[in-house]
Structures are given as C-alpha cells and as structure tokens.
Amino acid sequence: MASSAVLFPSFVWFLYLFCFLCSLPLAICKEAENDRHALLCFKSRLSGPAGVLASWSNKSFDVCEWHGITCSKPYPRRVIALDLESEGISGSISPCVANLTSITRLQLSNNNFSGGIPSEIGLLRRLRDLDLSRNNLEDPE
Template sequence: MPSIFSLFCCLLLFFSKSIVFAAAPANNSEIDRQTLLCFKSGIYSDPLGILNSWLNTSLNFCHWPGVTCGAGIPIRVVSLDLTGNFISGAIPEELGTLPQLQTLMLASNRLEANCSSLDTLILSRNNLSGEIPAALFSYLPRLGTVDLQINSLSGVVPPFGDSAQGPRQ
C-alpha cells in the first residue's frame, strides 16, 4: 500500500505536468500580445484613439480593436486590421513574429517602414491583386531582385534598383 507521501508526490507530479503543458500555449499567446504592444509603441499619432485600449495591463488582446484571434489553443492573432485610422508611426520588424497572422490590413494610415537596405523582394504565390504600385519601388533604392509570380497583379513592374537609375558605371 502506497504511503501518503508517495501518493502526495504522484499528485504533485501530475498537477505540475498539467500546469507546464497549460502554460506553454499561454506563453505563445503572450508573445503575440507583446508583439502587438511593440507595434503600438512605434505609433506616435493615433488621432482616432483606436489603440487606447491596447494596454500592457490588458491581457485579453483578442478584444482589442483591429485584432482578430483564431479559435485554437493557444490563442493566436490571425488578423490585424487597422485600415483607415490615420495612425502614424513605424511598422516594427517584430510584426513578423506573429506566426498565425493571415491578414494584415494597414491601408489609409501614415505608417513607415525602414526598408532602404532591402535588396530582394519575393512575394510570389500570394493573393496579391491590382496594379503594381510604382511608388513602392522608388522607396527601395537597393532593390535588385523582385519575384511577384503567381499572383493576380496587373500592369508592368516599374523600373527599380539599378535599372531605375540607368546603366551601371
């Protein structure tokens, strides 16, 4: 017959494993929450106050305006839609750490991203549609390789990189 002590140890071990397994998904959700807060910290103007409820003390980030989370466990951000809010600031690289992000809509804002050192842009096999924006390439002075295959884009790829500045010297 097992002693009370060994029974206690077995129960303790069982519950500690349950806690560890339950904590792992929570850590992934916390990474998403911190990434959203990082995004907010780069915003220096939010005239409509859309990000006012994005607080470090708020744990339920799935209810923040513009944020949609998936139904699975762990809870992960699947969509970020801040279209038309006239926010100004920088888009942080950390936004790429949202592994479940499927939709990113940031149109009609005044956001910036420092891509001046970008030399390769590969966006093939996506659902991109519409005209290829010429202005995009004017902000990427070092761009040398572009792959936009298997999309629904129209128009022509504007000159970029060295071809936009004439022949190499």
C-alpha cells in the same frame, strides 16, 4: 515483489504524463504573452487619432478584445489578423510584428506608415494576406 516492479514503471509513466499535461498551459500562455508583447512593441512606434489604439494597453491582457485584432477560435487563442486599414495611423512598421507567428492577415493600408518594410515580415510563414498599400513606405533598394 513482482507486483511492485510492475507498479513502478506505471507510476513513472503516469508521472511523466502528469508533468507534461501540467506544462501545457504554461506553453500556451507563453505564446499568447508573446503575441501581446509583439503588439505592444508594434504600437510603440505608432501614433494616431485618439482612441484608435486605446484598447492596446498593459491594463488589458486579452489581446483578442483589442481594436483591429482577430484571434483564432480554438484554444489557444492566437492573433491571426491585424486589420488597421484607414485608421489615420502614422509611424513605422516595427520588426516586432514578425513575432505574431500565427498571423495570416496583415492589413495596414491607407494610413501614414513611413520608412521601410521590415524584412522580418518575410519570416511569417502563415501570412497569406498582406496589404501595405496607400502609405508612405520606402521602396526597397
């Protein structure tokens, strides 16, 4: 009887550990999926020369292969840089960009972005390099 009492807590510990480890890929996939949705939302307000954002599509699930995107090397791969400098892109900067929570570099200079700079960009705690120069952005009042 004593041996089954010892086995039961060990089994429960194993079960908790198993459930935790099985849920990790779901959490990691969710973060990568959030990056994908944020980029598609960002793209929805843009237009530009043919081909510039052609790789940004629902048909391609690996955002790390999209034009202008750099992802982190270790797993899970997250978007860490968005570099669309001098691409002839016009439109407005969507607040969706703030959902790229791992981004450290946002380079959108020398395009035709217009409108305001979303205040949500200020929520990007890891952002270290921001360049929005040479666009048609409005000054904050």
